[in-house]
Amino acid sequence: EPEVTQTPSHQVTQMGQEVILRCVPISNHLYFYWYRQILGQKVEFLVSFYNNEISEKSEIFDDQFSVERPDGSNFTLKIRSTKLEDSAMYFCASSGGLGEKLFFGSGTQLSVL
Amino acid sequence: AQSVTQPDIHITVSEGASLELRCNYSYGATPYLFWYVQSPGQGLQLLLKYFSGDTLVQGIKGFEAEFKRSQSSFNLRKPSVHWSDAAEYFCAVGHPNTGNQFYFGTGTSLTVIP
Numbered sequence: 001e002p003e004v005t006q007t008p009s010h011q012v013t014q015m016g017q018e019v020i021l022r023c024v025p026i027s028n029h030l031y032f033y034w035y036r037q038i039l040g041q042k043v044e045f046l047v048s049f050y051n052n053e054i055s056e057k058s059e060i061f062d063d064q065f066s067v068e069r070p071d072g073s074n075f076t077l078k079i080r081s082t083k084l085e086d087s088a089m090y091f092c093a094s095s096g097g098l099g100e101k102l103f104f105g106s107g108t109q110l111s112v113l
Numbered sequence: 114a115q116s117v118t119q120p121d122i123h124i125t126v127s128e129g130a131s132l133e134l135r136c137n138y139s140y141g142a143t144p145y146l147f148w149y150v151q152s153p154g155q156g157l158q159l160l161l162k163y164f165s166g167d168t169l170v171q172g173i174k175g176f177e178a179e180f181k182r183s184q185s186s187f188n189l190r191k192p193s194v195h196w197s198d199a200a201e202y203f204c205a206v207g208h209p210n211t212g213n214q215f216y217f218g219t220g221t222s223l224t225v226i227p
Contacts, residue, residue, distance in 0.1 A: 103159075
């Protein structure tokens, strides 16, 4: 079965530093998502991306966050100035259409020290 | 507002026993309903989904779920649990008419004892 891949699997950073989380969605998918899961809490929607622009974002996705699809294969999440509370598992997902099955990556565990 | 409730934070069952994980939702219309499983250190894997039609849906790994509109529920079941089923299970809802967001429940952690 096709896979969504995410790199790195673990990222440790100092508070205030910028991080970029990388994702390679499934090649023929059109919709891309970022979710996060703080330890012990539920999976939270951050942002969805379609046709090279953000289609929806949650309250969590403030000005310190940005997403980009720099080429035909990668989908990145940038956090400009990390805070302690950004520590979480970040999941990338993609789907072929609205409401369709989401394929999730294995996640990037971000630890902000 | 849309919401998903998984009332059981943690469930322990014996291997070979039956399993039912509860999910209730609040939504403006009949949503698309999903169950995902998350094994430790891994991403979310789709078990099954309901869009329309037959309210009893079959998924992978021997799981099934039944959509009950009157109860706003979409409970996950398995007749005989295997030790490898130990994981975190998430119910999720979404609908293309209300955007791309999927709303997840808080998850139910399943422990399987021999």
